[in-house]
Amino acid sequence: MKRGDADQISNPFYHQSADLLHDDVFTLAGFTMCGPGLGKAVRERFVALAGGLLRKYGPRAFEMPKRAAAIHEAGHVVINSVLGVRTTNVLIDPISRDGKLFWIGYTDAPDLAFLDSPASPVSFDHILRRSRATYAGLAAEMLFAGEDRREGSSLDESTMSQLLAERAASLLGVDAEILWRDNVANWCAIQLHRNRQIHADITDALMSRRRLKGKVLREFCASALAAAEDEKWPDIQDHTSQLFDAGIITDDAEVWA
Numbered sequence: 162m163k164r165g166d167a168d169q170i171s172n173p174f175y176h177q178s179a180d181l182l183h184d185d186v187f188t189l190a191g192f193t194m195c196g197p198g199l200g201k202a203v204r205e206r207f208v209a210l211a212g213g214l215l216r217k218y219g220p221r222a223f224e225m226p227k228r229a230a231a232i233h234e235a236g237h238v239v240i241n242s243v244l245g246v247r248t249t250n251v252l253i254d255p256i257s258r259d260g261k262l263f264w265i266g267y268t269d270a271p272d273l274a275f276l277d278s279p280a281s282p283v284s285f286d287h288i289l290r291r292s293r294a295t296y297a298g299l300a301a302e303m304l305f306a307g308e309d310r311r312e313g314s315s316l317d318e319s320t321m322s323q324l325l326a327e328r329a330a331s332l333l334g335v336d337a338e339i340l341w342r343d344n345v346a347n348w349c350a351i352q353l354h355r356n357r358q359i360h361a362d363i364t365d366a367l368m369s370r371r372r373l374k375g376k377v378l379r380e381f382c383a384s385a386l387a388a389a390e391d392e393k394w395p396d397i398q399d400h401t402s403q404l405f406d407a408g409i410i411t412d413d414a415e416v417w418a
Contacts, residue, residue: 207320214313220259222313227253227368229302229309230264235363236301236353237268237294238378242385243352244290246270251363252372266367270294285332292325292345300349301360352388359384 184201214222225233230253241248250269255262273291295318302310326341333340353360363381366373373381 203320203324207316210320211313211316214316218312222311224261224263225265225311225314226309227255227264228364229306229311229314230266231364231367232301232306232309232360233298233315234266234268234367235360236297236299236349237270238363238373238382239301239353239356239360239385240294240297240349241268241270241273242382243356243388244294246272246290246294248378248382250372250374251367251378253367254371266298268298285329288325288329288332289340289344292322292329292341293349295325296322296345297349297353300346301353304350304353305357305360305364352386355389356385359386 185197186200211223234251234253238248238251248268248270251267253264253266255264273294299315299319302314322345323337323341326345327337330337330340359381362384363373366377366381
């Protein structure tokens with residue numbers, strides 16, 4: 162995503178500004194967005210959420226075990242495949258902090274990159290696809306990681322997915338929260354559940370090899386089942402649960418993160 166003229170930032174998903182104030186720009190999950198005051202507002206929301214989780218669970222909330230990292234990245238691979246997006250590389254790596262070992266991961270899918278600008282707007286379908294792909298790893302953790310899931314996992318991806326859903330909803334004039342819940346969070350859960358065997362196979366391969374690419378990765382991706390739009394799935398993990406866990410909102414508060 163590129164940068165350009167500052168006079169075209171009325172669309173908060175326009176990425177081409179060279180002269181933006183720090184409060185107008187933020188980067189999450191590999192995306193940079195801009196708009197008047199947008200950076201400050203998103204950072205405050207993100208920091209409040211992360212801080213609440215840290216106070217409640219301590220550093221453990223952000224220390225991902227190897228198995229959870231593998232499950233997370235396998236989720237991205239599966240959903241990319243369901244969406245028809247080519248994954249070129251997926252890996253998990255150990256990192257050490259304060260004498261503790263935990264894991265991070267990365268899934269590369271170049272076709273997901275886009276530039277949304279007034280001159281070249283991105284379609285609803287493309288933005289929705291990116292929202293789903295961004296959320297896929299966390300959805301996989303919620304389904305399959307059990308006690309290995311960490312409460313602070315991938316807050317950037319969760320927030321970014323919701324922001325993309327807001328943009329998609331604005332194009333159709335529909336409710337952003339409902340669109341994100343039904344067409345992103347629950348949709349990902351349905352597709353991951355249908356593809357749970359291939360997801361488990363990718364997870365196992367990452368656990369043993371730590372990196373997948375080339376022919377091996379292509380064969381895994383080719384095994385994924387196509388999307389099933391007509392299936393129903395219960396809301397197994399309300400998208401506001403992390404906010405409630407962090408003590409940031411209560412049952413009678415605004416539920417959209």
